[in-house]
Amino acid sequence: MGLASSGSRRRGRGRGRSRRGVMAEINVTPFVDVMLVLLIIFMVTAPLLVAGVAVDLPESRAETLDQTAEPVQLSIDRDGVISIDDLVIEEGSLSTRLAEIAAEPAPPEGRRVYLRADRSLDYGRVMRVMGELNAAGLNRVALVSVGEGAE
Incomplete structure (x- = not known):
């Protein structure tokens, strides 16, 4: 026990x-x-x-750009519709909108614009938009493309 x-x-x-x-x-x-x-x-x-406008970009061997400030995204799709930062812009009001963007305070290195144009567009159409950018004082324009074989 x-x-x-x-x-x-x-x-x-x-x-x-x-x-x-x-x-x-x-x-x-x-x-x-x-x-x-x-x-x-x-x-x-x-x-x-990813940017919201579907654009078939051309290929290029150029390197990517390093940038800290947010660029303005200007896109022209296959049908020629112009968009600025996913907002569709009428072609007649493009110069006014670009002037407003140029008037905004810019970073010290200047305001950068990324131009994304569909590869099937007419060269003259893209050049007209680039002329509007130049007239508005937006001279730091980068043409966006995809790398070789990146489709």
């Missing part, structure tokens, strides 16, 4: 210690849940970061 009572005491103490002891296992389930939610958010938002 003495042995049984001391054994039951030990078991009682042992159970008490295991309840109060430090848990040595790491629960990774919340971490995995958060990572999966972030992955889904990035997968949904990544396509939205």
